Amino acid sequence: xxxxxxxxxxxxESRTQEAKPKATRAPHKPHVAPKRGKSxxxxxxxxxxxxxxxxxxxxxxxxxxxxxxxxxxGATLEELVKATGWNANGVQGFHQRAARQENESExxxx
Numbered sequence: 001x002x003x004x005x006x007x008x009x010x011x012x013e014s015r016t017q018e019a020k021p022k023a024t025r026a027p028h029k030p031h032v033a034p035k036r037g038k039s040x041x042x043x044x045x046x047x048x049x050x051x052x053x054x055x056x057x058x059x060x061x062x063x064x065x066x067x068x069x070x071x072x073x074g075a076t077l078e079e080l081v082k083a084t085g086w087n088a089n090g091v092q093g094f095h096q097r098a099a100r101q102e103n104e105s106e107x108x109x110x
Contacts, residue, residue, distance in 0.1 A: 061084045065095075
């Protein structure tokens with residue numbers, strides 16, 4: 001082998017050793033907050049006093065309406081308006097909300 005060929009081969013070897021692979025980019029990550037782990041704390045069930053609380057506080061307008069309506073003879077709208085001091089629309093709205101809540105709790109309405 002001649003001196004020129006040896007130099008060319010040596011140069012080729014040094015170039016291949018010097019040639020490093022191109023750096024690659026890191027994979028694309030979404031621009032969102034990192035996921036949080038599950039909480040170790042267990043959810044506490046609702047308190048029995050809150051779950052079982054039905055009806056109204058004694059002496060409230062709600063209690064007055066419920067007491068009048070539960071009578072054997074029932075109650076007229078005029079009696080309810082006079083007992084609570086509300087106008088007729090307020091008494092009717094109360095009655096509709098109460099009926100809806102009762103029906104939803106019994107699963108009659110979605």
